[in-house]
Structures are given as C-alpha cells and as structure tokens.
Amino acid sequence: MSQAAIYVMAAAAVIGAGVYGLLVGGHLLRKLLAINLLGSGVFLLLVALAGRSGGAPDPVPQALVITGIVVAVSMTAFALALLDRLFRETGQARMDVADDDD
C-alpha cells in the first residue's frame, strides 16, 4: 500500500463515521460534529489523491481544501448561532422525532 492509499482508506472510514454520526446523533451538536467530520474526510481524500505520485503534490486541491477549511469553520459558527436560537425558542437542542424507523 502506498501512502496515498492508506490515507484514502482512512478518509473513507472518516466519511463513514461522519454519515453514521449524522444519522444516529440525537443532539444537534453531535450532528454538527458529524458534518465537520464529513468535511474533514472529504478534504483528506482530496489531498491524499493530490499527492498520489511521490513527487510534488498537485497544488490546486490543496488550495481548494484551504478554502474548504475556512468555509467549514464559518459554517460551524453559523450552525452554532442557529442552534442557540433554536434552543432559546424551543428549549431543547435535539432532533429526536417520535417516529423512529425501528
């Protein structure tokens, strides 16, 4: 396995964990963390593929991922503002709906 392959597998696992957390997390903060994990997994995939040859890595995905990291933090801040408002209006920060798919 090359270095890029190791990180590609790790990225796939992190994306899977993010999807799992998004589906299973009852608390909205958990869902927010899972969305951030999804983003990080995708970034890892992009940059791992950018350096898949042993030489100089492709700079375009790296620049895209820098942009992505900053966008992710702004999304997190905005989501926390939404969460605060939701909590103040309804008194809870969960998305537990009664009709589970059990």
Add this chain to the structure above:
Amino acid sequence: MSILQVAATILLVLGGFFYFAGTVGLLRFPDVHSRLHALTKADNLGLGLVCLAMALLGGSWRGAAMLLVIWLLGLLAATVSCHLVAQAALEPAAAGDGGSGGEAIAPMGRSYGGADAVTEASAEEADATRRRTGAWPDGSIAEQPAPRRSADTSSGASPADPPTPRGDP
C-alpha cells in the same frame, strides 16, 4: 551514524518515554490534580528533549533557536492551562455558570457529589467522583473518607494534607 545522530536518537527515545510516562499518569492517577502534575511535568520535559534532539539534527543555529522558542511557548501554554484547570477543579461552584466543568474536570464540590454525577456519568465515573470528593480536606468537603487509603483517614493526617483546618467528617 555519526555521534550527533546517535545522541539525537537517544534524546528522542528519552523524550518519547517521558511522554509515555505522562500519558500513563493521565490514565492511571485517581484525581485531577495528580493527573495535571504528571501530564504537565512529564510532557514538557519530553517536549524539551524532543526539541533538543531536533536541534541536534537540524544543523543550524537558527533552527535551534526557533526550537527553543517553541519549547518555551509550550511551557508557557502548559503552565497557564494547568494552573487554570487546577483552580477550576478546586472551586467548581465559583466557575461561572456552574455547569460546564462538571463532567470532564472531576467535580470536587459538594454540589456535584450527588445528582449530577449519577445522571450524567456512567457508574464508573460516579465511583471515581465519590473517591475524589474525599481526597481533599477542604472545609466544605469532608463527608467521605477517601477509600483508596485504608481505614484510618478520619484519624491521622495523611502526608498529602495541606495545612488547612479540616471540617468535621
């Protein structure tokens, strides 16, 4: 390998050992303050040794100076955060909103001995909390003797007692 590389390898291994020791202390010590002690002291020494090894391998004075600055900054950050965490763990009721440090920092105030520990944490954490509430002979926390010492906590003074007046158990 040259003498420089051998020395750097020895320093790296030693630094890694200190990091390992700090982590073992974090996992094995019973309460917040001893964990902080182990973590801060051992980790910063480990950082210093690793920085020294990197400075030997780096080969330039500029790099060595930058690594020295990195070590000093690491010391500064670790010192301040250790002090703040230790202060917060001593007075949880005075820590502002009275709730945020409750789960991660071992709560030591009487107000956290009961309901929070049971509803919030698992049974194992509740046990650890009960053990911790007896560990500090503060004026307000003297209800339970620490079970990790054997039976004579309420009688004699353990060597770790600070010279504060003990409340009545």
Add this chain to the structure above:
Amino acid sequence: MSLALDGLLAIALVVLALQVVAGASLFRGIVMFVVFGLVMALAWARLRAPNLALAEAAIGAGISGALLMLGYRRLRAAGPEATRPGPRSSRLAAPLSLLVAGLVASLGWTALGLPEALGAAGAAVVAAMPSQAVANPVTAVLLVFRGYDTLLELAVLLVALAGARAVEGPAGPAELATPTMTGLPIVGALLAALVPLSVLVAGYLVHAGGNAPGGAFQGGAVLAAAGVLLVLTGRLVPHPVPGPVERWGAVLGLLVFSALGLVMLARGQGMLSMPGAWAIYLVESAMLVSIATTLVLLLGAAPGLRRGPLP
C-alpha cells in the same frame, strides 16, 4: 518505516472519528474533535501539504474547538439535560455508513490508479509557476489562478457573520459566559507574552506565504486566536453595537480584493489579475485583517467588541 507512521496516523484518525460520533458524552465528543483536528494537521504534514497543516492546526483544531466549546457551554448553562447525548438507535445507520465508506473507498482506489500524476489544472499551474511573482504554488493558486474562489470565500465569511446576526432574533445575541479567573496574574502574563507574539507571527506568515508555506488564511487564523484569547479572558467584551474597527475590519479583505480586481478590469488586463507581488501582498494583508476580525466576531457572538475592564 515511514509507512508505519502513516498507518498509525490513519488508525488514530479513524478511532478519533468514531469517538466523536459515538463517544460517551457530548463534551468528550468535542474534545476528541479537537484532537482529531490536531492529528489531521500531522496528516497534512505527512501528505506534503504544510500550508494545510498550518491552517488546520489554527482553524480546524483551534478556532473550531473554541467555537464548539463555547456553544456547548451556553447549552450547559441551562442544565445538564440540555447536553445529554442519548443517541437514537437506528438500524439503517450502520449499514448505510458502511455502504458510503465502501463507495468512497472504491472511488478513491480507482482514482489512485489514474495515470497522470496531476490533474489538468494542476499541470497547467506547475507549468506556469516559474513565471509567477510568488514561489509558493498554493498561494499562487489561491490568489493568481483561482482568485475568484478566494474572493467568494471572503464573501462566505461575511455571509456567515451576517447570517449569525440575522438569526439572533429579537432577544439579541446569546450570552457569552462570564469569564472567570481572569484576574489571575498568570493570565495577564500569558496575554502579555502571547498576543504581541501572535501579531508578529501572523504578519510573518502573510509575508512568508509568498515563497514558503504560509499565507493570509494561516496568519488570519493566528491573529484570530489572539483575539479569541482576549475574548475568553475578558479583555474584549461582546457589545451590541459594532464599532468602526469591527465594521471596516470585516469588509476590508473583500473591498480591497474587489477594488483591485475592478481596477485591473478597467485597465483592460482582466479582472482579478495580479500586476505584481505587491498586489498579492496587499490583498493578503487586507485578507488577514478581515479573516481575523470575522472569526473573532463569530466567536464573540455579538455584533461588536469593546475593550473590557482591566482586572
């Protein structure tokens, strides 16, 4: 030997990700997320992306962690029930996530076998690099070749700030928890040592970003971290009315970049083309101010900041 290190980092990333989503408590999830960000920074360093390592350590682990902790603390102030995790059990979740992971893995595995080392855009960038005013290819891509993306990203930061103010509602911004223990002399010593050093390091990162790993995002994140320290220790206090520093600081990057772009368009050289290294440094300095201001305002969760009382 080095592959062993990569394997360890990969395993650590997966374990930390699982701890974040399925950990025992919400607080533990947030802490594990911060650790995940730090291990990601190590992974970026291993993947020969030092610009990303700097950005991830400062923004992903630092600022994100502080934001999440403050959000957690605001919820927790209402009682422990507000932050009880309690995952819903769902029979679909585990198979679905395994399916997605498998899909991504097979996609990645196929992409690994592509013959060309660089994409078409990357090959064009690498070919055009020797004639550029800056030597750092990522900075060149951000400002010279894909300047439009960077311009819009500054707009995204501004939109997040405006959006956070827009969803506040009539009750105003959420209360930032009162900083405690800020009168300790050690806190004052820390700020006296770190804040000027952060300003210096931020400026250096912008300056060095032309020819070495660095850039406006990394510098802006370090400056924002200094601002976050000041907010958390009560030296900067959230205020409902923004002052001129906050107003101008938040829009400076977007203004300077668009102004330069329009001027270049008017002179017939194509919008957002950079007439030299001076233009790149000018835009990056403006971006530094604006990124730092926006991030600190997002963390303070208030339209403005005022100097707090010295303890």
